[in-house]
Amino acid sequence: MQGSTVATRWWRDAVIYQIYVRSFADGNGDGIGDLPGIRARLPYLAELGVDAVWLTPFYRSPMADFGYDVADYRRVDPLFGDLDDARALISDAHGLGLRIIVDVVPNHTSDRHAWFVEALASPPGSPERARYHFRDGRGPDGTEPPNDWESVFGGPAWTRAAPDDQWYLHLFAPEQPDLNWDNPEVADEFDDILRFWLDLGVDGFRIDVAHGMVKPAGLPDVGHADQSRMLGTEPLPYFDQDGVHAIHRRWRALLDSYPGERIAVAEAWASTPERLARYVRPDEAHQAFNFHYLGADWAAPTQRAVIDESLATSTAVGAPTTWVLSNHDVRRHVTRFGDGEAGLRRARAAILLMLALPGSAYVYQGEELGLPEVLDLPPEYRLDPQLGRGAEAGRDGCRVPLPWTGDVPPFGFGASADTWLPIPASWTPLTVAAQESDPESTLALYRRALSVRREDPALGDGELDWEDAPDGVLRLRREPGFGAAVNLSPAPARIAVPGRITVSSVPLAVEDGHVTLPADAAVWWTSGRGDLDER
Ligand code: GLC
Numbered sequence: 001m002q003g004s005t006v007a008t009r010w011w012r013d014a015v016i017y018q019i020y021v022r023s024f025a026d027g028n029g030d031g032i033g034d035l036p037g038i039r040a041r042l043p044y045l046a047e048l049g050v051d052a053v054w055l056t057p058f059y060r061s062p063m064a065d066f067g068y069d070v071a072d073y074r075r076v077d078p079l080f081g082d083l084d085d086a087r088a089l090i091s092d093a094h095g096l097g098l099r100i101i102v103d104v105v106p107n108h109t110s111d112r113h114a115w116f117v118e119a120l121a122s123p124p125g126s127p128e129r130a131r132y133h134f135r136d137g138r139g140p141d142g143t144e145p146p147n148d149w150e151s152v153f154g155g156p157a158w159t160r161a162a163p164d165d166q167w168y169l170h171l172f173a174p175e176q177p178d179l180n181w182d183n184p185e186v187a188d189e190f191d192d193i194l195r196f197w198l199d200l201g202v203d204g205f206r207i208d209v210a211h212g213m214v215k216p217a218g219l220p221d222v223g224h225a226d227q228s229r230m231l232g233t234e235p236l237p238y239f240d241q242d243g244v245h246a247i248h249r250r251w252r253a254l255l256d257s258y259p260g261e262r263i264a265v266a267e268a269w270a271s272t273p274e275r276l277a278r279y280v281r282p283d284e285a286h287q288a289f290n291f292h293y294l295g296a297d298w299a300a301p302t303q304r305a306v307i308d309e310s311l312a313t314s315t316a317v318g319a320p321t322t323w324v325l326s327n328h329d330v331r332r333h334v335t336r337f338g339d340g341e342a343g344l345r346r347a348r349a350a351i352l353l354m355l356a357l358p359g360s361a362y363v364y365q366g367e368e369l370g371l372p373e374v375l376d377l378p379p380e381y382r383l384d385p386q387l388g389r390g391a392e393a394g395r396d397g398c399r400v401p402l403p404w405t406g407d408v409p410p411f412g413f414g415a416s417a418d419t420w421l422p423i424p425a426s427w428t429p430l431t432v433a434a435q436e437s438d439p440e441s442t443l444a445l446y447r448r449a450l451s452v453r454r455e456d457p458a459l460g461d462g463e464l465d466w467e468d469a470p471d472g473v474l475r476l477r478r479e480p481g482f483g484a485a486v487n488l489s490p491a492p493a494r495i496a497v498p499g500r501i502t503v504s505s506v507p508l509a510v511e512d513g514h515v516t517l518p519a520d521a522a523v524w525w526t527s528g529r530g531d532l533d534e535r
Contacts, residue, residue: 008261009261009461010051010099010261011052011204011261011263011286011287011320011360012320012359012360012460012461013320013358013359013360013459013460013461014051014052014099014360014361015049015050015051015052015355015360015361015362015363015450015453016050016051016052016053016054016101016265016360016361016362016363017045017048017050017052017053017054017362017363017365018053018054018056018327018328018362018363018364018365019038019053019054019055019056019365020033020056020328020364020365020399021033021034021035021038021055021056021057021058021067021080022056022066022067022399022401022420023365023399023400023401023402023420023421024037024038024041024365024401024402025037025038025040025041025402025404025413025414026401026410026413026414026415026416026419027039027040027081027414028414029414029415029416030079030414030416031410031414031416031418031419031420032079032080032419032420033080033401033413033414034058034079034080034081034085035058035076035080035081035085035086035088035089036081036085037414038053038055038089039085039088039089039092041404042089042092042093042096042098043096044432045096045098046096046097046098047447048368048443048446048447048450049446049447049450049451049453049454050098050363050450051097051098051099052098052099052100052101052203052204053093053098053099053100053101054101054102054103054206054265054362055100055101055102055103056068056103056328057070057102057103057105057208058076058077058080058081058086058102059071059072059073059074059075059076059077060072060075060076060077060078061077061110062110062111062112062175063077063079064110064111064173064175064176064385065172065173065175065176065385066383066399067103068103068105068172068176068208069105069108069109069110069111069112069173069175069176070105070109070110070113071109071110071112071113071114072113072114073104073105073193073196074193074196083200086200087200087201090200090201090202091201094201099203099204100201100202100203101202101203101204101205101206101263101265102197102202102204102205102206103205103206103208104190104193104194104197104205104206104207104208105208105209106179106181106190106207106208106209106210106212106213106247107171107172107178107179107208107209107212107213108170108171108172108176108177108178108179108209108212109176109177109179110175110176111174111175111176111177112175115128115131115132116132116177119131119132119134119168119177120161120162124136124165124166129166130180130183131179131180131183131185131186132168132169132177132178132179132180133168133169133177133178133180133215133219134161134166134167134168135158135166135167135168135169135219136166136167137158137160137166137167142164142166142167145157145158145167146158146167146169146219147219147220147221147222148221148222148223148224148225149169149171149219149221149222149227149237149238150222150225150226150227150228151170151171151172151173151174152171152172152228152231153172153173153385153386154228154386157169157170157171157238158170159174169215169219171209171212171238172209172385173385175385178212178215179213180215181213181214181215181247182214182215187247187250190251191250191254194251194254194255195254198254198255198258198262202262203260203261203262203263204255204262204263204264204265204286205251205262205263205264205265206264206265206267207248207251207264207265207266207267207268207285208267209267210244210248210266210267210268210279210285210288211239211240211244211266211268211269211270211279212238212239212244213244213247214241214242214243214244214247215237215238215241216237216238216241219237219238220237221237222236222237231269232269232270232271232291232295233271234271235271239269239270240268240269240270240271240275245278245279245281245284248264248266248279248284248285249283249284251264251285252264252283252284252285253283263285263286263287264284264285264286264287265285265286265287265288265289265322266279266280266284266285266287266288266289267288267289268285268288268289269291273292273309273310273313274313276288276290276292276313277313277314277316277317277319278317280314280317280319281317281318281319282317282318282319286319286320287319287320287322287360288319288322289322289324289327289362290310290321290322290323290324291324292306292309292310293306293307293310293323293324293325294324294325294326294327294330298337298338298346298350298488298520299472299488300471300472300473300474300486300488300489303353303474303488304466304474307357307464310323311357311358311359311464314359320358320359320360320461321357321358321359321360322359322360322361322362323354323357323359323360323361323362324361324362324364325347325350325351325354325362325364325367326364326367326398327362327364327398328364328395328398328399329395329398330395330398331373331393331397331398332364332366332367332371332372332373332397332398333347333350333367334346334347334367334370334371334372334373335372335373335375336373337350339372339373340372342520343372344370344372344442345505345506345519345520345521346488346520347367347370347442348370348442348445348505348506348521348522349486349487349488349505349520349521349522350486350522351367351445351446351449351505352445352449352484352486352503352504352505352522352523352524353474353484353486353522355449355450355453355459356459356476356478356482356484356524357464358460358461358462358463358464358478359461363446364398365402366400366402368442368443368446368447369402369403369430369431369432369435369442369443370430370441370442371400371402371427371430373397373398374396374397374398374400374421374424375397377396377397377400377421377422378422381396381421381422382394382396383396383421384396396421399421400421400422400423400424401413401419401420401421401423402432403423403427403428403430403431403432404431404432404433405431405432405433406431406433407428408425408428409422409423409424409425409427410423411423411427411428411431412431412433440507445503445505448502448503449503449524452502452503452524456482456502456526457480458478458479458480458481458482458526459478459482462478462479463478463479464476464477464478465477465478465479467483469485469493469495470489470493470494470495471489472487472488472489472490472491472493473485473486473487473488473489473493473495473517474486474488475495481499481526481527482524482525482526483497483498483499483524483525483526483527484522484523484524484525485497485517485522485523486521486522487517487518487519487520487521487522488520489519490519491519492516492517492518492519493516493517494514494515494516494517495514495515495516495517495523496513496514497510497513497514497515497523497525498513498525498527499525499526499527500525500526500527501515501523501524501525502524502525502526503523503524504521504522504523504524505521505522505523506518506521508521508523
């Protein structure tokens with residue numbers, strides 16, 4: 001069951017909308033999105049038909065990684081508002097039947113966090129330093145990093161605290177020192193942080209770098225360079241250690257001690273779907289992002305294989321599968337799938353495939369508008385800390401503010417034309433207002449699909465059966481009475497539609513119980529449910 005606040009196991013098939021807080025809506029006219037901006041736009045999300053909203057970090061932060069470097073986990077950064085704004089947002093969201101999930105960043109703090117400031121001011125071996133990973137350097141003068149680990153953002157994972165001082169570990173930017181989870185003080189502090197937000201009324205947490213935290217004893221070398229290419233595909237000593245599951249079990253017990261089914265969704269990178277499924281065993285996180293699906297090419301065999309594998313591995317541990325096409329760390333899927341018209345056509349078909357699958361689905365802000373990646377941001381706006389450290393591309397192009405109304409930037413994002421990343425002037429036809437008045441728009445397609453998904457008992461949690469289909473076409477059935485076909489081939493395909501079409505990614509006409517499904521198009525139908533009328 002979706003949408004109801006009394007539903008149990010609501011998370012098993014929830015549609016969760018990701019808000020990148022800097023870029024959703026700007027309430028105070030400083031060109032940066034904020035909590036009051038989001039609050040004012042909650043009715044848009046309720047109308048879109050999602051069940052919950054995940055907010056990226058809005059805590060006090062020097063913004064070296066745009067909030068994933070937290071200086072104070074219990075305060076709202078003044079850029080985004082204050083705690084009263086957070087309270088009001090949670091309460092309004094609940095009033096509209098929307099749940100709120102917030103981000104928690106346990107692998108590392110900001111280098112401006114009080115603990116790290118104290119650690120730097122304290123001597124080697126002190127309890128202050130024991131909250132992080134400080135080590136002496138290698139080589140005669142300690143001028144070499146303590147081991148060969150590389151930062152996910154490129155370059156060594158170690159920075160020397162000061163000349164002649166120790167080095168500290170940071171698996172991300174140097175401004176994000178890794179916490180030492182072997183220290184019980186760290187675990188206690190995070191229990192307290194979770195309680196703080198649970199007491200404020202949040203419905204769950206997205207756990208940043210949920211595969212991090214635990215480091216193996218002795219911090220052994222990897223043995224070779226170019227480690228970022230191994231992320232999510234090969235074992236690395238600093239990620240996905242068995243010991244990390246004790247933390248997830250501890251947090252699950254804490255979440256379960258609160259009323260109302262508060263959830264954890266793990267941002268976990270593991271080398272295989274089986275290892276990933278370990279994060280969603282019954283006493284750990286409720287969900288994990290399915291990055292294997294996100295990374296799958298637009299081709300029928302690839303899509304079918306990743307869907308089958310995802311369902312099999314999560315079902316084996318009794319967890320729902322999740323599906324995700326885009327987020328704030330990857331190129332938007334319109335662009336990944338070919339960009340331009342072809343990319344958009346595929347993205348429209350992809351959402352119908354994704355929302356037809358059993359499990360929970362994530363929608364990244366702006367994908368409902370068909371936004372592409374912005375590939376031509378001027379250099380002064382390429383701000384991602386990943387850039388300049390050896391990484392190939394920055395993540396700024398998927399973080400451009402949303403266009404809401406009007407003909408010129410900032411398209412109603414806020415009062416200031418000087419948005420933190422510029423919005424392309426070419427986005428006039430992509431604004432929410434422009435799409436609201438067009439029944440063929442991508443926004444209209446998302447609204448329709450989400451509303452059918454919510455009403456149709458065959459959708460959401462449950463089983464899936466594949467049916468025979470021409471080459472390059474995926475055809476599936478969900479009981480009772482739901483069918484979908486997606487044409488991932490370059491040629492049109494003739495498809496039997498044994499029922500009434502409820503949604504399609506392109507206009508279709510049924511003749512003799514068949515449709516001609518163009519390349520990169522998708523259709524849903526239902527048999528025997530008259531209340532789901534034709535599109
Ligand atoms: C996660 C976040 C990403 C951030 C990183 C470090 O991968 O999604 O945006 O840079 O963690 O916190």
